[in-house]
Amino acid sequence: MALLDNHLLSVLVFLPLVWALVGLALPAGKEGGVSRIWALVGSLLVFALSFQLYGRFDAASAEMQMVEKLPWIESLGVSYALGMDGISLWLLLLTTFLTPIVILGSFSAVEKRFKEYYFLLMALETGMLGAFVATDVFLFYVFWEVMLIPMYLLVGIWGGKDRIYAAMKFFVYTMVGSLLMLVAIFYLAHQHQVQFGSYSTALSDLYKLALPGDGWWSIQAILFLAFSLAFAIKVPLFPLHTWLPDAHVQAPTGGSVILAGVLLKMGGYGFLRFAFPLFPAAVAQYQGIFMILSVVAIVYGAWVATVQPDVKKLVAYSSVSHMGYVVLGLFSLNSVGVTGALYQMLNHGISTGGLFLLVGMIYERRHTREIADFGGITKVMPLFAISLMIMTLSSVALPGTNGFVGEFLILLGAWKANQVLAAIGALGVIFGAVYMLWMFQRVMFGPTSNPENQKLKDLGARELVVLLPLIVAVFFMGVAPNFFFSKMETSVAAFLKRTQPALSAVATAQNASSQQIETTESQ
């Protein structure tokens, strides 16, 4: 118990990996029966354990909590430092919540190499949880990279027919992004040595660095851009999104759900946890550019989603659009927008996770994802229709569902920062409805004319168990967002406080320069 009391985060992070290693030693069983039950039990255990986080978290404090710190690579000042605050709390719970759902959802989808599949899913959970609690930048980087490998293999082995291409594309994209981040991390450690006499990569130490931050190409700006590249690729932010549709379409259902549900959030989380507090001046400087890119992502993603012939690719492009909202909210740099963005990350995990699960369920029945192959499915699969409708409504942000809370706050926050960009971003309200409802209509409505569709079986008990928690979450999060906000509020405020002076400095500078222009013009 002392272990749990003092090392809850470590236990939580490494339990999935250890559990999965034991699973490797067990026989897979018939049709992977043993492997999957083992993994399911383990992931449920982790989920149950993660309730401790909620119970022990003190929402009134913005400090890192349940911290653990051990020296690791002393020559570089790298430590094994973990901690959590209101920003990581819900992302951790999202991860532990989605993993058992994904495992249960994979029972019939995976048809080969059962042992390895469930091992990788759980190893992935360790990577994700680790990244969300690492408070040392280097440690974060290690977890960040660790996630990459299981994901790469999940796509590359259990994926569709172009899986190798997709896996490679995913790998190259993310590797390129994170290498620059690594270089920036080293530079930060080096600066710590210059300014304070010792190397360090601990986040709390790096906060104290004085980094020149004036202008577009200051030290801060370059470091910020190096971090941002990694995060923007992960989000993915336009125009760095093209790995996502391929990875999603080729990935097995479980991989897609984890990818959309948690991995993409790593980008948004990274911005908030690392880029914002470390480089406040650069963030303020580049705020406009990132807002523009995210607004483009919202509209672009929606437009391209509309013309996709493949359901899964459509959902993938919808992620580009929805994650554009997340970045828009983050870069609005006010509490409403940032809270909305954090919330939208959770929402997107629920709704897009649900959509990918549903697409997977219909794929298992029909072995196609072409929209044109479907039609009139509602008649033969009414429960599937209801589930898909609910996820669709969440995706189009209907009030009463979780999606609305996130989208509304993001747009309101963005409106406070820049009315024109917020108005353009709000176009996603229209186009989001266009692609989702058009897809829904072509798949679910119309006559059930294709004979292959006429004998489809509606959702079974296991599938309902997979979907029900997500459906409940859609409405609960839509009606009771305060349950979540109350735990995030203090942390978000603390993070914003760091960017506020820089933000007003940039605003003053811009005002001064525009006034200068005005005076020169008037002369």
Added chain:
Amino acid sequence: MISLIPLFPLVGFAVNGLWYAAVQSRPGGKSASAGVTGGLATLAILASFVVSLMLFLQLQAMPAESRVIEQVAFNWMQIGDFKLDMAFRLDSLNTLFTLVITGVGTLIHIYSIGYMGHDATPGKFFAYLNLFCFAMLMLVLGSSLPILFLGWEGVGLCSYLLIGYWYADMEKASAGKKAFIANRVGDLGFLLGMFLIFTTFGTLDFVQLKSVVTAAGHGALPAGVALGTITSICLLLFLGCTGKSAQVPLYVWLPDAMAGPTPVSALIHAATMVTSGIYMLARLNFMFSLSPDAMHVIAITGAVTALFAATIAIVQTDIKKVLAYSTVSQLGYMFLGCGVGAFGAGVFHVITHAFFKALLFLGAGSVIHGMSEEQDILKMGGLRSRMPKTFFVFLIAWLAICGIPPFSGFFSKDEILWTAFSSPHGSTWLWAIGAATAVMTAFYMTRLFSLTFLGQPRFKESHGHSQHADHAHDSHAADDHGHGHGNGHGHSDGIHVHESPWVMIGPLAVLAVLSALGGFMGIPHMSWLEHWLEPVLGAHHGIAEGINPSMEWTLMGVSVAGAVVGILVALKLYSNLGAAAKIKDASSFLHKVLTHKWYVDELYEAVFIRPINALSKGLWKGFDVAVIDRIVLGFGRVSQAAGQAARTIQTGSIQVYALVLGLGLIATVGYLVYGFAR
């Protein structure tokens, strides 16, 4: 107590919905009857009506200036300075709306038990109907704009679901989607309007907003707020109204929405949902009255929509389409009223219109029901003797919409016309457009009435008592919905026309009484309604300088005379169909343009839908694939590596590969660390 009003239908939805999903829709599950599911849903909405009535009486007993009942259910969202309660507030304005929604709603629920009697999935239908009532009640009861918006989008969803209720027909499904998307265009304006209000005034609550906006006194701008900001807010919100309340340029979804079951057209697309825009204007009247420009835009949009829709209604041959365009036109009247500052007149017309238009739709439903799914008025005629009860109630509704005194439509329409002329915001032109529309309305409604009920039947009649005919219903429209009774239209050997059962006629009778007498709540110069609404809408608007008050009676005479002329001309014309056809041939070009609804759908298709679609395809293939991917993949000639990796994976040594990958990673990192530390 207030929260019970929306709660009852929500519970009704949950019970019927879960019952349907968990039991009836399962393989081997049997559909519950319309009697049971509909009875349940009716009880739910009836309970709301009772509560609404009790609260209305409670309000009435209070002194006029303090007629407000509030209830905070819970705190919905709170972040920093943004606080939003799930709260309801009942005052003299929305108590009328709740009475109409729950009252007319109850009647339509009862009617639907008969109308949907042979539908395959009545449980689903009544669940949706209850859900709609829930959302509609949230819309009018919400104490702040976001709660109103919650209802606003909620009714949009129900509208979508119910228009496409017979989803197996792709056209109906498309109509639902069109409604949702057209509404979303408007909702964008609503959203941005809300944002602008919040950043300008710091609150979205109606009462707080009113006190901030009117802080500087009546008609004066609040300190530090530019008129342009107010105008922007009003126009953004009004864009939302044009979507929900089907005004130019977003009205295009409403005629298509007739694809839904007829009770839905009556409840959602005539009596309640489409009047939400007027409710919002009335609710925020203190804001709108500050901006003369916004008011002009509203008045002109209303007048133009009223006239424009009336022109199209003249040539439609589908009984529901005529009524749909007439609804668009009547909604235009309401906006005309609001736009000239007569919010009370707008609300008055909402109420009377809810009575007579619901009656017209339900009457049309009775006709369609009795005619075994025939909707083309050219193929009707002579139903007066065959459906006498339907004929009688339809007659009352017809006179009401034509504006013949003392039927309800006369009073409300006349008040709008008079204020359009006399108000400081009004003008002779606005009055003239309104009056011209009134004549056209009398004409096309008489055409509809005459072609349906008068003259000789223009269909083959079967006098034999066909069993099938009794079973013929809307549900045939969805060819796979029938319960094995789908083969008996009875068209082949003529139609057995029959009067509708009492469960349908009963609600019609109640609505007929309301349509006939409802206008007396707003008799000019002694209007109970105007007095009742005063706490919310303010005292009677003045009349512009130079207008002689006695003109009111002259203009009233003019508009009644116009209506009578419209009626007589149409009666004469359509008593001789040959002559009518000649006129049609003589003006074939105009007729074609009108039949094609001025080609507005085609225009939108060409200007918005197709270009965006083409652009999207271009961006996908031309930018994602051709540009970005090429750059990224050029990076280190990935394709080769991919080929290599493929072989490695295919040899089956994944673990080995993972190991190599992991080791490589660690080596790279280690090298960098080591190199740096040295």
